[in-house]
Amino acid sequence: MADDSDDGTDSGKAAVAEQVWRSMFGFLMHTRPRRDAVLAHLGLTPTEAKALDSLDGETGRTMKELAAEWTCDASTATWTVDRLERLGMAERRPHPQDRRARLVFLTEPGVTTREEMVRGMNATPPELLGLDTEELHTLRTLLAKLPH
Amino acid sequence: MADDSDDGTDSGKAAVAEQVWRSMFGFLMHTRPRRDAVLAHLGLTPTEAKALDSLDGETGRTMKELAAEWTCDASTATWTVDRLERLGMAERRPHPQDRRARLVFLTEPGVTTREEMVRGMNATPPELLGLDTEELHTLRTLLAKLPH
DNA sequence: CCCAAAAGCTTGGAGTAGTCAAAATATATA
DNA sequence: TATATATTTTGACTACTCCAAGCTTTTGGG
Numbered sequence: 001m002a003d004d005s006d007d008g009t010d011s012g013k014a015a016v017a018e019q020v021w022r023s024m025f026g027f028l029m030h031t032r033p034r035r036d037a038v039l040a041h042l043g044l045t046p047t048e049a050k051a052l053d054s055l056d057g058e059t060g061r062t063m064k065e066l067a068a069e070w071t072c073d074a075s076t077a078t079w080t081v082d083r084l085e086r087l088g089m090a091e092r093r094p095h096p097q098d099r100r101a102r103l104v105f106l107t108e109p110g111v112t113t114r115e116e117m118v119r120g121m122n123a124t125p126p127e128l129l130g131l132d133t134e135e136l137h138t139l140r141t142l143l144a145k146l147p148h
Numbered sequence: 149m150a151d152d153s154d155d156g157t158d159s160g161k162a163a164v165a166e167q168v169w170r171s172m173f174g175f176l177m178h179t180r181p182r183r184d185a186v187l188a189h190l191g192l193t194p195t196e197a198k199a200l201d202s203l204d205g206e207t208g209r210t211m212k213e214l215a216a217e218w219t220c221d222a223s224t225a226t227w228t229v230d231r232l233e234r235l236g237m238a239e240r241r242p243h244p245q246d247r248r249a250r251l252v253f254l255t256e257p258g259v260t261t262r263e264e265m266v267r268g269m270n271a272t273p274p275e276l277l278g279l280d281t282e283e284l285h286t287l288r289t290l291l292a293k294l295p296h
Numbered sequence: 297c298c299c300a301a302a303a304g305c306t307t308g309g310a311g312t313a314g315t316c317a318a319a320a321t322a323t324a325t326a
Numbered sequence: 327t328a329t330a331t332a333t334t335t336t337g338a339c340t341a342c343t344c345c346a347a348g349c350t351t352t353t354g355g356g
Contacts, residue, residue: 012281013277013281013284014272014277016281016284016285016288017272017276017277017279017284018272019288019292020272020276020284020287020288020291021270021272021273021276022270022296023288023291023292023294023296024172024175024176024291025176025270026294026295026296027172027291027294027295027296028172028173028176029296030294030295030296045340045341045342046341047341047342062304062305063304063305063306064303064304064305072342072343072344073343073344073345074304074305074306075305075306075307075308075343075344075345075346076342076343076344077305078305078306078307079306079341079342079343080342082306083341095304098303098304098351098352099350099351099352100303100304100305100350100351100352101303101304101305101351102304102305122169122170122173124162124165124166124168124169125169127294127295128165128168128169128294129161129162129165130293130294131165131290131293131294133160133161133164135290135293136161136164136165136168137164138286138290139168139287139290139291140164140167140168140171142279142283142286142287143168143171143172143175143287144167144171145278145279145283146171146174146175146178146275146276146278146279147175147178147275148170148171148174148175148177148178193312193313193314194313195313195314210332210333211332211333211334212331212332212333220314220315220316221315221316221317222332222333222334223315223316223317223318223333223334223335223336224314224315224316225333226333226334226335227313227314227315227334228314230334231313243332246323246324246331246332247322247323247324247332248321248322248323248324248331248332248333249323249331249332249333250332250333
């Protein structure tokens with residue numbers, strides 16, 4: 001009610017949304033150093049982390065696909081996969097149908113590192129446990145309505 | 149209730165917190181391209197953006213302070229401020245008490261660019277308006293309990 | 297069936313951003 | 327005056343990033 005001005009529009013809603021975003025974004029910033037530390041601890045550059053995230057041990061990806069996903073030049077994709085390969089985390093295998101193409105897979109150490117990275121990046125910030133269970137349930141329900 | 153195992157701890161709460169975090173983090177990722185676009189549109193590198201954020205037009209900061217805030221080498225701070233200065237967005241002025249030191253201020257164009265940047269980075273994602281006003285109020289109350 | 301064009305990838309060359317260490321300069325302080 | 331402080335300069339190195347050129351293989355007409 002007490003919100004503000006005089007136009008007929010739903011300006012109160014936008015103001016509340018803004019405060020919601022401020023809190024959410026602030027919390028994200030607050031917890032960011034922890035996520036940065038995950039990559040630092042694993043010795044991964046942001047590019048290597050992104051690459052690791054795009055790959056797995058079972059499904060081979062072609063260089064073309066990876067370049068498209070990373071929205072980079074084909075030669076940059078070559079360079080990126082080279083880095084992972086030198087780290088022993090990825091390998092190129094021949095494409096069974098097209099001998100021009102390569103399929104990129106994570107090696108076993110690559111899969112392990114990827115798992116640690118994903119676990120660390122997605123780890124629940126302990127600050128959330130400052131809320132009680134009922135509050136968390138409410139939050140879960142509401143946040144589930146947002147695109148992800 | 150129906151949650152899981154057999155230890156006496158409050159394991160259901162952690163599971164809900166995890167889902168809350170998944171939604172929140174997912175939404176952050178979902179909205180990230182928009183924030184990247186703000187910097188791209190203003191032609192700012194991440195370092196320049198960080199520097200701009202640390203400065204204003206009234207309060208001078210010494211190089212030493214800036215290096216500490218950015219947790220970088222003093223010479224890196226010099227390099228960073230140089231960039232902003234070449235862009236016409238910052239200027240060094242002598243320190244009134246200590247002639248060894250400099251005070252760094254934003255210029256008028258720097259202040260303007262900073263404002264645009266802050267506005268763009270903090271802009272409320274329109275997806276939030278998919279929730280109704282009451283839901284947003286609830287969200288605001290709960291999120292305000294988190295550190296920011 | 298053959299060959300020119302296209303596709304997939306890599307290599308080589310070059311440029312930008314960011315980072316630090318060491319040395320140099322100027323000033324303040326004990 | 328000797329030492330400490332604030333900053334800049336110089337030099338070197340890593341991480342990206344693209345473009346242009348080249349190699350191999352596939353594909354689409356004639």
